[in-house]
Amino acid sequence: MAAPLSDEAPLLVAEGLSRLYGARIGCTDVDLEVYPGEVLAVVGESGSGKSTLLSLLSTELAPTSGRVLYRMDNGLRDLSALSEAERRLLLRTQWGFVRQNAEQGLRMAVSAGGNVGERLMAVGWRNYGDIRAEATSWLDRVEIAADRIDDDPRAFSGGMRQRLQIARNLVTRPRLVFMDEPTGGLDVSVQARLLDLIRSLVSDLGAAVIIVTHDLAVARLLSHRIMVMRHGRVIEAGLTDQVLDDPQEPYTQLLVASVLAA
Amino acid sequence: MTYLTPSSPSPAVLAVTGLSKAFTLHLRDGLRLPVVSGADFSVAAGECVALGGPSGAGKSSLLKMVYGNYRVDAGAILVTDGPERVDIARAAPRRILKLRRERIGYVSQFLRVIPRVSTLDVVAEPLRLDGASPEAAAGRARDLLARLNLPERLWSLPPATFSGGEQQRVNIARGFIAPRDLLLLDEPTASLDAANSAAVVELIAGKKAEGTAILGIFHDAAVRTAVADRVIDVTRFGASQ
Ligand SMILES: Nc1ncnc2c1ncn2[C@@H]1O[C@H](COP(=O)(O)OP(=O)(O)OP(=O)(O)O)[C@@H](O)[C@H]1O
Ligand SMILES: Nc1ncnc2c1ncn2[C@@H]1O[C@H](COP(=O)(O)OP(=O)(O)OP(=O)(O)O)[C@@H](O)[C@H]1O
Ligand SMILES: [Mg+2]
Ligand SMILES: [Mg+2]
Numbered sequence: 001m002a003a004p005l006s007d008e009a010p011l012l013v014a015e016g017l018s019r020l021y022g023a024r025i026g027c028t029d030v031d032l033e034v035y036p037g038e039v040l041a042v043v044g045e046s047g048s049g050k051s052t053l054l055s056l057l058s059t060e061l062a063p064t065s066g067r068v069l070y071r072m073d074n075g076l077r078d079l080s081a082l083s084e085a086e087r088r089l090l091l092r093t094q095w096g097f098v099r100q101n102a103e104q105g106l107r108m109a110v111s112a113g114g115n116v117g118e119r120l121m122a123v124g125w126r127n128y129g130d131i132r133a134e135a136t137s138w139l140d141r142v143e144i145a146a147d148r149i150d151d152d153p154r155a156f157s158g159g160m161r162q163r164l165q166i167a168r169n170l171v172t173r174p175r176l177v178f179m180d181e182p183t184g185g186l187d188v189s190v191q192a193r194l195l196d197l198i199r200s201l202v203s204d205l206g207a208a209v210i211i212v213t214h215d216l217a218v219a220r221l222l223s224h225r226i227m228v229m230r231h232g233r234v235i236e237a238g239l240t241d242q243v244l245d246d247p248q249e250p251y252t253q254l255l256v257a258s259v260l261a262a
Numbered sequence: 263m264t265y266l267t268p269s270s271p272s273p274a275v276l277a278v279t280g281l282s283k284a285f286t287l288h289l290r291d292g293l294r295l296p297v298v299s300g301a302d303f304s305v306a307a308g309e310c311v312a313l314g315g316p317s318g319a320g321k322s323s324l325l326k327m328v329y330g331n332y333r334v335d336a337g338a339i340l341v342t343d344g345p346e347r348v349d350i351a352r353a354a355p356r357r358i359l360k361l362r363r364e365r366i367g368y369v370s371q372f373l374r375v376i377p378r379v380s381t382l383d384v385v386a387e388p389l390r391l392d393g394a395s396p397e398a399a400a401g402r403a404r405d406l407l408a409r410l411n412l413p414e415r416l417w418s419l420p421p422a423t424f425s426g427g428e429q430q431r432v433n434i435a436r437g438f439i440a441p442r443d444l445l446l447l448d449e450p451t452a453s454l455d456a457a458n459s460a461a462v463v464e465l466i467a468g469k470k471a472e473g474t475a476i477l478g479i480f481h482d483a484a485v486r487t488a489v490a491d492r493v494i495d496v497t498r499f500g501a502s503q
Contacts, residue, residue: 035356038356192377192378195377196377196378199376221376221377224355224356224359225355238333238355239330239331239355239358239359241331242330242331242332242333242355245326245331245332246285246326246331246332246333248286248333249288250288250289253287253288253289254288254289257289
């Protein structure tokens with residue numbers, strides 16, 4: 001479990017980050033900083049490069065150019081220079097990744113309790129009773145009844161799977177959580193409940209979050225800062241309410257004008 | 263410019279200099295709407311300054327710029343933060359959020375409700391974030407809601423379905439619960455009856471006595487006279503003529 005960090009220096013830094021898919025631009029020339037406890041929303045139309053950026057930041061994808069730095073105990077480290085073992089340790093112990101498709105973020109053939117418990121084992125928990133107790137308490141926090149702990153997520157609804165995925169990712173109290181459209185594809189009422197949950201858990205844990213969403217209301221509710229992407233570039237960024245209430249770029253004005261009361 | 267004259271001995275909590283702002287409406291062929299140009303004023307601790315002027319003059323926009331909610335084209339908005347003076351017009355988002363947590367309160371014209379959070383929690387939140395115990399924060403929230411005559415049966419409900427005047431009072435209670443150096447009030451009594459307006463006037467007087475600097479918009483002349491030490495006519499900042 002990660003010790004608290006001073007929030008006076010950035011946790012994650014991206015410099016000139018670009019990714020091409022052949023001749024096609026995935027994302028290009030992105031600079032950003034995320035501080036401990038800060039929630040950054042990345043918004044923009046389909047194909048604007050949001051998921052590509054998230055994959056680059058989380059080291060799932062290698063950049064064509066630019067780099068990603070992360071604050072470790074010995075200062076900011078270039079993630080491309082980490083050994084595979086260091087990178088895996090980081091992913092397991094300090095990061096979480098909540099995916100739109102819960103099937104990608106969960107082990108579908110493992111019980112709900114196992115999905116949460118195996119993350120604890122990965123950070124060194126050994127006592128079966130402790131692991132089960134902690135898993136039960138997290139299932140409760142995400143409003144999954146204790147008697148479902150031995151069921152596997154194939155038996156769960158979309159909203160439950162998503163809540164389980166959140167428990168699995170937050171149980172180790174990560175410093176940084178990536179989320180790609182975590183409420184996408186769910187009913188509006190299920191979405192609302194999930195958002196509440198994300199909002200309160202994230203602020204309780206003080207985790208930094210980079211959340212990709214095309215829903216400005218989600219960005220408004222959850223994020224401190226917002227980045228607007230278009231054609232692979234960041235075209236506008238700033239304090240969330242400032243960007244949404246006083247957008248400067250023509251595209252951002254269009255985006256804001258096309259939704260009701262975000 | 264902000265000169266400290268002998269008649270205002272306390273230092274300015276807020277000093278606005280040369281502030282200019284225009285909206286550019288790209289969806290309307292780039293139409294430019296100037297709002298203010300070259301606005302200069304300051305607000306001292308314990309002082310209540312009212313922004314006056316007709317509808318559309320830019321009063322709310324000015325408040326929003328001071329809160330960091332609207333951007334600024336030129337000029338400075340200096341807010342005292344302990345030994346520092348922070349320019350909201352240029353500060354990084356995190357710095358603005360820190361000021362909002364610690365120094366600046368804002369009662370907007372309309373409550374932006376967080377879904378499914380009870381009225382009591384909505385009101386208590388700023389004090390809890392200041393580090394008060396849940397009991398102390400809830401106790402203070404109850405006091406304020408009672409002073410604002412919000413029926414007790416509503417306290418445990420989320421304010422989403424409340425009437426305009428009820429939401430307004432929740433908003434005021436939330437804005438007033440935690441001590442702040444600077445309080446921004448956008449028509450806090452707009453949808454309130456005389457008795458509730460009087461309660462708000464009393465709360466404002468209490469804040470002034472504690473040394474809070476207040477910048478507000480008060481459409482009701484009686485309320486304005488009761489609370490404001492000075493009125494600044496926003497039309498004098500030019501751009502709306
Ligand atoms: N593996 C890939 N191979 C080729 N092109 C890709 C690949 N992944 C993404 N792209 C392209 O890169 C661009 C950015 O895609 P990306 O998935 O990052 O967009 P997005 O903003 O996440 O969109 P959405 O909101 O639809 O999820 C698109 O033009 C997309 O077609
Ligand atoms: N976010 C915005 N985008 C574009 N134009 C805006 C925005 N906010 C305000 N305006 C415009 O700026 C001008 C000033 O508006 P503002 O709300 O500041 O006036 P006001 O003095 O508070 O008026 P009222 O007394 O009616 O509340 C108006 O023309 C308004 O339409
Ligand atoms: Mg995507
Ligand atoms: Mg107004």
